[in-house]
Amino acid sequence: MSNYWNIQGVPHKGWEYETIIDLREVGAEYETCMMCGKEEIRYVHILSHQEVEETFRVGCAFAEKMTVDYVNPKERQRQLENKAKRKENWKCKDWKQSKKGSDYYNFEDHILVIFRDKRTNKFKYTIDGKFSLKSYQYLSDAKEAIFNKIEQMKANGIW
Secondary structure (H helix, E strand, O other), X not given: OOOHHHOOOOOOXXXXXXXXXXXXXXXXXXXXXXXXXXXXXXEEXXXXXXXXXXXXXXXXXXXXXXXXXXXXXXXXXXXXXXXHHHHHHHOOOOOEEOOOOOEEEEEOOEEEEEEEOOOOOOEEEEEOOEEOXXXXXOHHHHHHHHHHHHHHHHHOOOO
């Protein structure tokens, strides 16, 4: 991969922050920072510039330099890192099993239940009695879906 930082004509400043992604959320481990061409990054900051056609995928240090923002890229990455830790801890939760065979867990004063749909033989979940719309082939997928739903609800202020 190229080291765009040293290529003449590639701007070093004036970049706009688009988003940040955790590559593990999309099934990858690492990719190389486009600006230095060396650093392997898990948390990819995606930037755009009015003079450059493509978006650039860079590490936190370059996101700071290119946007001249030395607070927000670090904070966004910290939030994603914390979410990844919460998700890893979520996998270790000690779910209990009801007499009917459903898995349940009391979490932050909410009741989470995962059950096997008799019609489809797939897993569904409820949060405080509200049913998920999707079905999941595996129990682990349903547990991950509950985690993602809780994260979404927290982000929207409805948890």
